[in-house]
Amino acid sequence: MREIAALALNTFREAIRNKVFYIIFIFALVLMASSLVFTQLALGEQDRVVKHLGLSAINIFGLLLAMFVGVNLVHEELDKRTIYLLLATGMSRTQFILGKFFGLFITVIVNVLLMTLLLFITIGFTQGATITPSLVYAIFLYLFEVMVIIAIAVLFSSFSTPVLSAVLTFMCWIIGHLAEDLLTFSERLEKEGSLALAKLLHWIYYFLPNLELFNIKNQVAYQESIMVFVTWKAPAMAILYTVILLTITSLTFAKRDVR
Amino acid sequence: MLRLIATVLLGLLIVCYVFLQDSIIERRQNYRTSDKILLVADRPAVTKALALGFDNMVADMMWIRGIQYFGGNFSSLQDNDKKRGFINLFENLTTLDPNFIAAWEFGGFVYNEACKDPQLAVDFLSRGGHQKGNEGNWKLLFDAGFISFFSLEQYDKAKELFLEAAKRPGCPPYVERMAFEMDYASGRFIAAWRQYVQYAADAEKNGDTVSLDIANDKLDTIYINEVTIHLDNATTLYRVKNDNKYPSPDMHELLESGALMEAVSDFLEKSPDQKSVFEILTGGTMDLRRLLFDRKGQSPLRMLVSQDGTETVVSFKSRAVLAEEQQDAIRNLQQMAEHYEGTEPGRPLEKLEDIFEQEWATNIPMPKEPLGGEFYWDTQDRQVKVRNMQW
Secondary structure (H helix, E strand, C coil): CHHHHHHHHHHHHHHHHCCCCHHHHHHHHHHHHHHHHHHHHCCCCHHHHHHHHHHHHHHHHHHHHHHHHHCCHHHHHHHCCHHHHHHHCCCCHHHHHHHHHHHHHHHHHHHHHHHHHHHHHHHHHCCCCCCCHHHHHHHHHHHHHHHHHHHHHHHHHCCCCHHHHHHHHHHHHHHHHHHHHHHHHHHHHHHHCCHHHHHHHHHHHHHCCCHHHHCCHHHCCCHHHHHHHCCCHHHHHHHHHHHHHHHHHHHHHHHCCCC | CHHHHHHHHHHHHHHHHHHHHHHHHHHHHHHCHHHHHHCCCCCHHHHHHHCCCCHHHHHHHHHHHHHHHHHHHHHHCCCHHHHHHHHHHHHHHHHHCCCCHHHHHHHHHHHHHCCCCHHHHHHHHHHHHCCCCCCCCCHHHHHHHHHHHHCCCCHHHHHHHHHHHHCCCCCCCHHHHHHHHCCCHHHHHHHHHHHHHHHHHHHHHHCCHHHHHHHHHHHHHHHHHHHHHHHHHHHHHHHHHCCCCCCCCCCHHHHHCCHHHHHHHHHHHHCHHHHHHHHHHCCCCCCHHHHHECCCCCCEEEEEEEEECCEEEEEEEEHHHHHHHHHHHHHHHHHHHHHHHHHCCCCCCCCHHHHHHCHHHCCCCCCCCCCCCEEEEECCCCEEEEECCCC
16 A cells, blocks of 8 residues: 555656646636636626636646546656566555556646636636536546546556557547447437347447546536536446456556566 | 748748638638538537537537627628528527527527527527426526517417416516416507517616617617507598698698597597507607607607509608618718719719619619608719708
């Protein structure tokens, strides 16, 4: 456990050294500039515009961070051969994967928290806009989405090159947001009589992460409808899916020839 | 030296790039009406899938695009391409976020007032009012009801929508009252009048000049339509007693002969519920002379008698409206005169009639001067002017 914590902390420090927090400045610029322009044009809808813009920017920047840092996590250690040092200290490959995962997750959490703070400041300066519990819950739930994305990125990076890992992770993110359409499509196929294909799509649907379950940013403007989405089940599902992915990663990486 | 050449070359490349981009945009200008406003798929379901979970942010971008586009194209949204583009935009927008009440309201307003398609507006607003999650909103159904009543004159449908709106939380009591007012002509006038007075007050409070103009135009139209009933009746009575002669444009004979008094008395005797309408028409004074003036009691009304084929058409307009029409006609004629002088260099325009002999203007009739005078071309000032105004 201590080894995992040490490696996680080290991964976090490394991320700071790699200046990933510069993303915050870009975020601040994008958020403030777009809020300034769009809220002027929103004809009384400033509140929803600034919230949706802010949440979307947090989502996009968080995703980019998780994806591009995540796909390099294992590869960099292999490339620089620093993994030998770690493994030589008696650290297991599973501990290595977990340490890397938690290190990046902490980095993303800190990033998201800073971006959230900036969003709250922007909301404070926007006429008619208020910080609501639904906004906080949307960001909280987003952290679970990003946790799944990191797990996917780490899985791919454990057996593939960074470029391919990035492409695959991005595709998983897209499919993850379209997973429910896959289910609808499978139901339609079943009605049309293509039972085998429908069954296959149904299985694929359960195999893929349904990222829409963690996406409530569309409900943020409607405070009253948010309660439906407040449930322990979505975070629990994300944790479960992440554990499954990390287990697979650990098994894959255990067999990998690191020489 | 090499550095200088490189800098100049870079500058040239940038100029070429800017020039090329502008020329491509200019070339495509005539074909861009719809795609410039849209940037969305024809099928809202596809747009929703493409939004990848950022549905409301995309909806917000469409909202901003929609209101900006409306601001610049308010008077030309009847054009088929623009109308189709606007409808597509709002279909996409409301599919992405079906609970975006402001978008439903605004879409309904634009379909009715700018696209001039009230049926589409009623369907759109009703659809918005019946979306899951919008059950707590009464305004969408009220707006649908109001357009059904005022623009489509479908009073039963309007009543049904008003009653449905009245059952929703927060709906003010006047909505239910309006539902029952749909059963009577006098009630319909009062309902429309009250609503547009409210619209005008709200628009003035919010500094919304477009809506204020629309509300004032509607109030003028409602007023003239109602006053016309009494002036028509009085004119009929007057003509019976005066060898079928029409009164003069200022209609003073209707008052002096007592025809107006007789017409109004007959009308109120047959329809006593119209008394409250009459009160509004006379600005609460019940003074018959007010019927010969516009809504604000400031500009006198004029009776216009014209011939449409074999039929004589009688209409009533306030002098203020006619003066506006006169100014519009002067502006148009001035533009045509300048165009004439531009296309006929060395042949200065002598008289306005010459313009209408030009090939490009043969299908355009010379406008009639709305205030009973005539337009002429002042060869000294090179300006279109008016002389011999009768009113």
